[in-house]
Amino acid sequence: MSQRKPKKASKSEYGSFDELAKMFNDIYRRFYQSHKVSSEEIQEISTRLVELHEFERLTEHKQYARYISLMDGRIIFHEIPNAPHGQIIDCLVFSINSQIDRTKFMGAVDNGRIPQILSLLCRLYLRYTSHKPVIKTT
Amino acid sequence: MLEVAINNESPRQLIDYANKYFSALSSVRVWIAVKVWLAGKKFWVGWGERAPAGTGVTLHTTMAWPPDHSDIATPVNTVYNIPMQLIYGPDIQIPPNAPPTLDINVEEIRALIVALLL
Numbered sequence: 106m107s108q109r110k111p112k113k114a115s116k117s118e119y120g121s122f123d124e125l126a127k128m129f130n131d132i133y134r135r136f137y138q139s140h141k142v143s144s145e146e147i148q149e150i151s152t153r154l155v156e157l158h159e160f161e162r163l164t165e166h167k168q169y170a171r172y173i174s175l176m177d178g179r180i181i182f183h184e185i186p187n188a189p190h191g192q193i194i195d196c197l198v199f200s201i202n203s204q205i206d207r208t209k210f211m212g213a214v215d216n217g218r219i220p221q222i223l224s225l226l227c228r229l230y231l232r233y234t235s236h237k238p239v240i241k242t243t
Numbered sequence: 244m245l246e247v248a249i250n251n252e253s254p255r256q257l258i259d260y261a262n263k264y265f266s267a268l269s270s271v272r273v274w275i276a277v278k279v280w281l282a283g284k285k286f287w288v289g290w291g292e293r294a295p296a297g298t299g300v301t302l303h304t305t306m307a308w309p310p311d312h313s314d315i316a317t318p319v320n321t322v323y324n325i326p327m328q329l330i331y332g333p334d335i336q337i338p339p340n341a342p343p344t345l346d347i348n349v350e351e352i353r354a355l356i357v358a359l360l361l
Contacts, residue, residue, distance in 0.1 A: 144311040154246065186251065189355075190247050190249045192355065193249075193279075193356065197275065197347075197352070204342055204345050208251075211336060
């Protein structure tokens, strides 16, 4: 998302990995429990430049890893989606899949995978609704 | 690009993100967004394409932002018809049996939200 120019990391900006891991795990624990990260915590974690291999170690086996990104060397905690986020996405994906050539497009969500099992609710709704709305295009 | 925001992301943030999706470094062609406000039971659906200048979004919607956003209990007879040429792009041949537009039925989305929330 960010279009900042990547800042070149200097060694002086790194503490030890253990220090980084301790800070990250403290913030992650609060993120996991409250689904929020304070502005102070964002500031704290943003002062560190993190390399990809370190990021992978930090987020490995973490349930909410999909909501944490590494961007320009900085760790970013995203907002946790609220229900019915997944159901609406699934419905849109099902609707769009039925209209485009799937041999030319590949779906991807979050870490690059897309669910193969579509929701029954969405399938049934699209199959059995027969209303003809007024078509508008803007 | 599909974006669904349930409470998260203000209208300004959504548009800001859309502008960034259509950056010079991306190949995003179409952005389709659904925004739901749980407390007020309101919703918004729109779509966007790359602006003529090459970056940023050109937004298409018949729905209003707060404070005039749509109640999820009120049916919306709107279907957005996004040209398939826009979806496939200039370098990909559109299959001969493809419909001329990608249709996003706002009423179907609204009814799904109602079924899940009310």
